[in-house]
Amino acid sequence: MVKKTKGSGRFGARYGAPLKQKRLNIEEKQKKLYKCPLCLKEKVKRVSSGIWYCSKCDVKFAGKAYSLGE
Ligand SMILES: [Zn+2]
Incomplete structure (x- = not known):
């Protein structure tokens, strides 16, 4: 008799779900x-860590890594 192990490959995808949700929230903040x-x-977008870009002035400047301001 052979017992089949069903659905063992799906565990990884399910396990990653909450992490993905958290990541989505961070990306939302950065957008x-x-x-x-x-x-x-209000035209300044985060380009990369500490680099910000204003699409109105067409200028890049340095700021804080995740938010702009003092
Ligand atoms: Zn500007």
Whole structure:
């Protein structure tokens, strides 16, 4: 008699679900537009860690890693 182990391959995908949700929330925060210190429009996007870009002024500047401001 042979016993089949069913569904063992699916465990990994299920295990990763809560982590993905958390990551999504962080990305959502990073997509937020911030107020530009130059033109004062909310057009500033985070390009990479500490680098921000204003699509209105077409200018890149340094800021904090995850949020802009003091
Ligand atoms: Zn600007």
